[in-house]
Amino acid sequence: MxxxxxxxxxxxxxxxxxxxxxxxxxxxxxxxxxxxxxxxxxxxxxxxxxxxxxxxxxxxxxxxxxxxxxxxxxxxxxxxxxxxxxxxxxxxxxxxxxxxxxxxxVPDREVWLPVLPETKPKPTVSPAEAAVLYRRLADMAARASFRDGSGLSFEDRTRLLAMVAVVLDCGARSGELAVMRLDDLGEGEATIGVRRRPQKGRGRRAEEIAAVVGVSVKTAQEVLWGRPRRISAVTQQAVLDAAERLGPPPGVETYRLREGTRVAVRRWLAVREDLVADLEGARSALWVSLRPRGIRQGGVERSWPAGVPLGPEGVRTAYARGMVALNMLMAGQYGWSPMPEKLEQLRRSVTAEPIEA
Structure with missing residues (x-):
């Protein structure tokens, strides 16, 4: 007991x-x-x-x-x-x-918190490594069978190539990939729109700031709007510091996609169409799941079919699985540097500029 x-x-x-x-x-x-x-x-x-x-x-x-x-x-x-x-x-x-x-x-009290050394950001991918990554993914995606040591299905490889290509062209985060819709693609898949933050907070990034600081959206809004009721000075300062670092919130940014990315996205769209064909309701998400899955929530078993939108965690998992498979496939080959299994390390290596409005 x-x-x-x-x-x-x-x-x-x-x-x-x-x-x-x-x-x-x-x-x-x-x-x-x-x-x-x-x-x-x-x-x-x-x-x-x-x-x-x-x-x-x-x-x-x-x-x-x-x-x-x-x-x-x-x-x-x-x-x-x-x-x-x-x-x-x-x-x-x-x-x-x-x-x-x-x-x-204890919102009205100063509280002791430990001071920790700054952690160094994990290394990013060099431009040369990114180019090799794209070529190897393209080679892997072109194979007709997944019995090639990668352990990834044709659908896996097609989605992975398109997703990585888009990241290399626009530097999107996992959450920004997760909210992409079909109508974010421009005509002929020549461009893509990226929502850099939720549209809330009196022109300030209330939701993004809340995620950075680790507080509720309501808390972030109250500090930004000058109504910090019963919010500690430490939290207030953290919110204001995050707002300063993030700067003014942009709207949807549009990025030009390279020809190789356009081809990869078109191939993925063809695969995606089959995945969502039997779904009812909205089917606008650009990145969707490949297989049915089930999880247990609150003692209740729930299941989802293939073709449902990927959340940020699903995006990160898809990328990580792909990099594990690719690193195993390429291990020991001349000129290959193991790719990081975290999407963030790839994203931080991108310096793409949006198209001027």
């Missing part, structure tokens, strides 16, 4: 539940991870008695004790991982979540 959580941890769980609806799924998962770490710390009796009663006490000097245990790996979920120190990237995630939780739990 599991031991009942103290009131402060139950309050923290409730706070995370409230926040989860206003942040990305990934951030919500991270917040729940940190709440679980607090629960495991409380179970060790390392906090003073007052920390078991009110959630606000967790964000006093108690936070330093929590941080020391977390960094040392003593609050990991899996027993076999306990004692393995947290890598810097995970420390940064935990620190950011602590800032979000503190902003909600």
């Amino acid at each position: 599991t031991e009942e959580k103290p009131p402060s941890i139950r309050q923290l769980d409730a706070l995370v539940d409230r926040l989860a609806g206003g942040v990305s799924a990934e951030r919500a998962k991270q917040l729940r991870m940190v709440a679980g770490m607090f629960a495991r710390a409380a179970a060790r009796d390392v906090f003073p008695p007052s920390a078991s009663l009110r959630v606000e006490v967790l964000f006093t000097d108690v936070l330093r004790t929590f941080w020391e245990l977390a960094v040392a790996g003593e609050l990991r979920y899996r027993a076999e991982d306990v004692g393995r120190p947290l890598p810097l990237a995970t420390q940064r995630t935990v620190r950011d979540c602590l800032g979000i939780l503190a902003g909600e739990a």
Whole structure:
């Protein structure tokens, strides 16, 4: 029988539940991870008695004790991982979540947060490597059978080539690829429109800023609109700093597609047409799934047919699978440098300029 959580941890769980609806799924998962770490710390009796009663006490000097245990790996979920120190990237995630939780739990109080060294961005792809990548993907996509060691079907390879070619021409992020529609393609597939941010927030990127900072859209809007009710000074400054870094929000940017990209996109459109042929309702998404899939949500099994729109995670997964297959296929061949499995590393190597309006 599991031991009942103290009131402060139950309050923290409730706070995370409230926040989860206003942040990305990934951030919500991270917040729940940190709440679980607090629960495991409380179970060790390392906090003073007052920390078991009110959630606000967790964000006093108690936070330093929590941080020391977390960094040392003593609050990991899996027993076999306990004692393995947290890598810097995970420390940064935990620190950011602590800032979000503190902003909600004690909005009127300055809270100690650890200072971490800046992480170096992962290396990007050079222009020469990008050219080789495109040629190898084109070779792989042209093969009639997937029994070539890649493990990717013809549909996989066709979509991958078109997607990578579009990224190389416009530098789109995974979320920007996910919201592309057929009508974003210009006549003859000569151009493509990229929505660089959701159209909200009094001309400011409220949703994009919220995603960067890891707060709800409502919180970002209230700070940007000068109505920061019960929002901590730390969160306010983080929102304003993100707004400054992002600058004025552009509208839809249009990019010219190279001839090779046009051919790749046309081939994908032919494959896509077969995938969505039997679907009912809207079928406007440019990037769609290739196979039916099912997941379990809240104890209920749900299934989706092939041809449904890819979300950002689906875009990232499709790219990663393709790079794993391509790296295996090309391993040891002269002149081949393994490609990064994260789409972001490829995107950051692109310096495409939009067409002037």
